[in-house]
Amino acid sequence: MNNKNTPNNNQLKTLFDKDFSKFCFSFEDKNTVVFEEENLIEVMTLFHENDLLQFEILIDIIAVDYSDFGISEWNAKNANNKGYSRGITKDSSGRYTYETSKKNHNQPKKRFAAIYNLLSVTSNFRLNVKFYCNEDDTPSLSSVTSIWSSADWYEREAYDLLGIVFTGHPDLRRLLTDYGFIGHPLRKDFPLIGNVEVNYDLDKERVVYQPVTIKPRVLIPKVIRGNDKEEGPSG
Amino acid sequence: MAEIKSFTMNFGPQHPSAHGVLRLILELEGEVIVRADPHIGLLHRGTEKLAESKPYNQSIGYMDRLDYVSMMSNEHAYVLAIEKSLGIEIPERAKYIRVMFDEITRILNHLLWLGAHALDIGAMSVFLYAFREREDLMDCYEAVSGTRMHATYYRPGGVAKDLPLHMPKYEESKWKSKKEVTKLNESREGTLLDFIEDFTNRFPNCVDEYESLLTDNRIWKQRTVDIGIVTKERAFQLGFTGPMLRGSGVAWDLRKKQPYEVYKEIDFDIPIGTNGDCYDRYLVRMEEMRQSNKIIKQCIKWLNNNSGEVISNNNKITPPSRDEVKEDMESLIYHFKLFTEGYCIPEGEVYCAVEHPKGEFGVTLISDGSNKPYRLKMRAPGFPHLAALNEMVKGHMISDVVAIIGTQDIVFGEIDR
Numbered sequence: 049m050n051n052k053n054t055p056n057n058n059q060l061k062t063l064f065d066k067d068f069s070k071f072c073f074s075f076e077d078k079n080t081v082v083f084e085e086e087n088l089i090e091v092m093t094l095f096h097e098n099d100l101l102q103f104e105i106l107i108d109i110i111a112v113d114y115s116d117f118g119i120s121e122w123n124a125k126n127a128n129n130k131g132y133s134r135g136i137t138k139d140s141s142g143r144y145t146y147e148t149s150k151k152n153h154n155q156p157k158k159r160f161a162a163i164y165n166l167l168s169v170t171s172n173f174r175l176n177v178k179f180y181c182n183e184d185d186t187p188s189l190s191s192v193t194s195i196w197s198s199a200d201w202y203e204r205e206a207y208d209l210l211g212i213v214f215t216g217h218p219d220l221r222r223l224l225t226d227y228g229f230i231g232h233p234l235r236k237d238f239p240l241i242g243n244v245e246v247n248y249d250l251d252k253e254r255v256v257y258q259p260v261t262i263k264p265r266v267l268i269p270k271v272i273r274g275n276d277k278e279e280g281p282s283g
Numbered sequence: 284m285a286e287i288k289s290f291t292m293n294f295g296p297q298h299p300s301a302h303g304v305l306r307l308i309l310e311l312e313g314e315v316i317v318r319a320d321p322h323i324g325l326l327h328r329g330t331e332k333l334a335e336s337k338p339y340n341q342s343i344g345y346m347d348r349l350d351y352v353s354m355m356s357n358e359h360a361y362v363l364a365i366e367k368s369l370g371i372e373i374p375e376r377a378k379y380i381r382v383m384f385d386e387i388t389r390i391l392n393h394l395l396w397l398g399a400h401a402l403d404i405g406a407m408s409v410f411l412y413a414f415r416e417r418e419d420l421m422d423c424y425e426a427v428s429g430t431r432m433h434a435t436y437y438r439p440g441g442v443a444k445d446l447p448l449h450m451p452k453y454e455e456s457k458w459k460s461k462k463e464v465t466k467l468n469e470s471r472e473g474t475l476l477d478f479i480e481d482f483t484n485r486f487p488n489c490v491d492e493y494e495s496l497l498t499d500n501r502i503w504k505q506r507t508v509d510i511g512i513v514t515k516e517r518a519f520q521l522g523f524t525g526p527m528l529r530g531s532g533v534a535w536d537l538r539k540k541q542p543y544e545v546y547k548e549i550d551f552d553i554p555i556g557t558n559g560d561c562y563d564r565y566l567v568r569m570e571e572m573r574q575s576n577k578i579i580k581q582c583i584k585w586l587n588n589n590s591g592e593v594i595s596n597n598n599k600i601t602p603p604s605r606d607e608v609k610e611d612m613e614s615l616i617y618h619f620k621l622f623t624e625g626y627c628i629p630e631g632e633v634y635c636a637v638e639h640p641k642g643e644f645g646v647t648l649i650s651d652g653s654n655k656p657y658r659l660k661m662r663a664p665g666f667p668h669l670a671a672l673n674e675m676v677k678g679h680m681i682s683d684v685v686a687i688i689g690t691q692d693i694v695f696g697e698i699d700r
Contacts, residue, residue, distance in 0.1 A: 080632060104519040107636075108662040110647045118630075118651045165634060165647070165662070169519070169533065172540050176634070198522025201670035209331075224324035224699060233332055234658075240336050268338055272653045273627045 063100050080163070080176040088179055088190045095166060096195050101173065103166035106196035110163040111206035116236040121269040160187040160212055181212060191217040209234040239264055289317060294684065296325050302399065302688055303695035305669075314680050319673045326699040334659040338625025339365055340439065342659070347433035349661060350697035353392040354424075355384045356639045357697070358437040360661075363543060364635040364646040365439040368628045371600060374592040377441035378544040383582035384427075384436065385544075385637070386575040387479070390486070391420050392640035392692075393572050397493060400565070400689035404506045409496055416489050419482050426450055426475045440601040441594030446475045446586065476583050483580050490572055497565070507561035511675040511687040514559060521674065522667035525642025526567045527691065531559035537638040551578050561690040568692075599626050625654040641665055641692050663697035 064073070064081075071091060073083045083091045095103045158180040166175045181187035191214040192199045203214040204223040211232035214220060222229060231238055241264050249256040294307035304325035310318040330349065334342040346361045347354040359381060366373065398413035421431040426447050428434035436443050450471040453464045470481040497503045513523065518531040528535055536553045538546040554570035556563030594601050602621055603614035630652040636645035642664025649658040668691045675687050 077631060079634075105522055105524075107522065107524075107643065108645060108647065108660065110649075110658070110660040112649060112658050116651075117657060120653055163632070163647070165645070169535050174634070176632070196522065197517075197520040197674075198667045198670065201666060222324075224327045226324070233329060238332075240332060266336065268624060268654070270653045270655050271624055271627065272651070274652070 059100065063098070067094055067098060067100075076178060079174060080178055082178045082180070085179050085182050085189060089192070089195075091177065092164070092192050092195050095175070095177065101168055101171055103168045103175065105167040105169060106164060106192070106198050106202070107167045107174075108165040109199065109202035109206055110165065111210040111212050111234070112161050112163065113159060113210055113235045114161065115159050118272065119270075120272040121266070122271045158182070159184040160210065162189055162206060162212060164192070186213065187211065188213040188215055190215055191220075193217055208232070211235065292681075296322075302693045304699075305688070305693065305695065307672075307684070309681065309684070311681060316676050316679055316681060316684065319676045319684065321669055321672055323669065323695070324699050326695040328700065330700045331659050331661065334656055336655065338654045339628065339656065340621075340625055342656070343438065344433065344435045347435060348696055349663065349700060350392075350639070350641065350644070350665070350694050351432065352395045352694055353388045353640045354432055354434055355381075355388045355436060356392075356637060356644060357661075358435070359385060360635055360637045360639070360644045360646045362437045362439045363637065364633050364648040365628065367635050368631060368633045368648060368650060369439070369600065369626075371440060371595055371597060373441045373595055375545070376445075376586065376589060376591045377593045377595075379582050379585050379589075380442050380446065380593060381437060382544050382546065382549065383479070383579055383586070384423075386578045386582070387420050387423055389575045389640040390572050390579075391417055393568050393575075394420075396568065396640075396689075396692045400686075400692075401497060401503075403685045403689045405502060406496065406500070409493055412489070412493060412496075416482075416486065419478075422451065423475065423479055423482075426478075438594060438601065440597060441592070443594070445593045448474045450475055450478050476587055479579060480583050483576050483583070486576050487573060490569060490576075494569060498569075504562065506683075506686050507565060507690070509558070510561045510679065510683050511690060512558060512560045513671070513675060517674070518559065521671040523642070523671070524664050524667075525639065526564055526571065527642060527664075527668055529553065530556035530564035530567050532557055537636060537643060541636070543635075543637060549578055549581050561686055564690050627652060627654050628656075636662070639664055641694070641697075642668070644697075661697070661700055663700065665691065665693050665698045669693055669698055 068091070071083055071087050073081055075081050095101075160181040162179055162181070164177045164179075166177060167173075168175075179189055181189060187210075189212060191203055193203065193216070200217070200219075201223060203217050204220060206212050207214060207217075207220050208222040208224050209232055225233065231243060233242070241260050241262055243260060244257045245260050245262075246255050247258055248254075289310060289312040292309045292311055294305075294309055296304040296306040298305075306322040306325065308320040308322065309316055310320075328348075330345050334345060343358055343361060346357040349357045394413040394417045398410035401409035424434050424436075425431045427442075427444065428436040450473070452471050453459060453467045455461050455464050459467070470478055513521070513527070513531050515531045515533055518528050518533065523531070524535070532555050534553050534555050537543070538551075539553060551574045554567045554574070556567050598614065598617040599621070603611075603617055607614040608618045628648075628650040630650055632647065632649045634645055634647045636643045643662065644664055645662035647658075647660040647662070648656055651657040672687065672691070675691075676684050679687070
C-alpha cells in the first residue's frame, strides 16, 4: 500500500546529487545519512523545504553518547580461569559510582551525536539525518526550532539527558529531571544508581538530598558475540 | 473600568483533570490564558537508562508501564524493533493475535480517554459506561497473560502463549448471588475468542450509547466545538500524529501507510476531521473505536479458522518448551543461555513505529552487537502533543485548558518515561 509518491532509489540519488552535492555527507546505512555539524541549519532547511521530498514532520531527535560503544564486560572470545567475577567487578557502563565515573570511559572519535528522525507525509518516506558533535567536552548543535516547532521539547530533552547544548533554542531548560538536578543521566559515565537520593528528614521536616546509599551491581554482564552461525550457543 | 492585572497560577501536579502528574504554570489575564508552561518529569523513571543495563527481553515489561492505558501497543513497537534488527519472521497466527490485541488495546485506550475527557468537562455518566466495557477487555488481557494491565504478552518472535480455550469465570460470593453469577458467566462459557466475539457484537451498541449521551449534547458541544483548533500546517510543525493529526484533516495512519503485521489484509477505514478542534478529535476517536471493532471481528474469523504456532521456534530468541528442556540437552543449553545472557543483536540502528492509540509510538534501537541495547529511545506520541499545549490553549479561557488536556489524551507514563 505504498504511496505512489514514495521516492525510489534513483530519485533519492538525484535528490542527494542535485541539492546536497555542496555538502559533505555519507550514508551510514540505508536510511541514515551523516552530515557535518556546521551545515546543520542549511541541510535541515533543505530537507524541510525541498520540492521532491518534503519532510513535514520531525518525528524525534535521538541523542547518543558513543563513549561505551562496542565495549563489553565479558570477554566471550577467549576463556580464562578467572571465573565469573571477571564479568562483574570491572567498572563499566551502568556500574560507575560517582568517584569512578569520570576517569574510566574511553574516548571514541566523536562522543556525541544526534539523529533527527524525519518523516515525509506526502511521500510516505522516513530518513534519519545524523550529526556528530565536534566538541566532546561541550557538545553543541544548532537548534532547529525555527524549522520544526516540535524540536523545542526534543532538544530540551536531549540537553537534559545528554547535555548537548542547542544554540539558538529559545528556552533551553531541563525537562524531565528534577528542579536543580546535576548531571546528564543518559551519558554513559552517569551511574545507573544515580548520585543522590531523597529522604524525608524528621528534624528539618522536609525532603532532603543525600548521597546514594546503595551499591551499583550488574546481574548480567554485557557480552558481545558475533552473529557467526558456527558459534554455538554454548560458546 | 477596573484594571485587570495578569497573574500566574499553578495547576497540578495533583489536579484530578491533569491526567496524572502534570504541573502547569499558567499566566492569566483575567480568565484568559496568555502562556502555559507544562512542567513534566514528575513520573520520570529513567526507562531508557534502565533498558541499557538489561538484556533485551527483560525490558518488555517496562514497555507496558510507559503508556499504562495502552500496554500491548507499546510492547508491540519494542518487539518489532528487536525482530527487525534480528531479521526474524514471526508465525502468521501470532501476527493476527497481535493485531487483534492492538485493536483491543485501542478500544481500551479510547474508552479511558472518553470517560476521563467527559468527566473533566462535566459528564459523569459516560465514565461509568466506558469502564463497564473496559472491564470486559481487561478480562481478555487477563485470560491471555494473567494480568489485567501489564501483560508482557508480546515477545520477540511472537506472543507468549496461544489464546486460552477457557475464560475465567465469576464465582458465587457474599456479594454475587448464583443467579447473578450465571448471568455474568453467560458469555464466558466458550473460548476467549467466543467471548471477544460476543463483545464485538455488543460493542457497536455501546458506542451508540456514548454517542447519544455526547454527540448532540448542547453542553458537550459548547465545551468542545472550536476549542483548541490546530490547522494542518501547524499539526505538521508540532509533530502531531494519530488522532490529533487526523482530527486536523490529514489521512495519515501507519496501519495503512506503512502496514506492519497483517494490516494489509484487513479491511478498515481511517476517519478524519475537518476543523481540527476538540469536537472533531472526539468524532475521530469514536469512529476509530467502531473501526477497531471491525478489525477485531476479522481477526476472530481468521483465528477461528487457522491454527498453528504462535511463537517462532528459533530457540536463540524464544525459550524452548518445558518438555524439551527436560528431554533434550541442546534445549537445556538454549534455555540457560537465553535466561542468563539473552541474545546479541547485530550492530546497527533500527526504527520501528506502530500506530499506537495516541499516535505514532516509535522505538529507536541502537545496538553495538551486545546482549543489551546500547541506546533505546522511545518516541512517545503524547510528548509532542503536550509540547503543543501552550500553543493550543493560548487565548482560551482557563476552563478550556481541561478540555484541551482531555482531547490530547495525555498519559504521563509515556511522556516522562
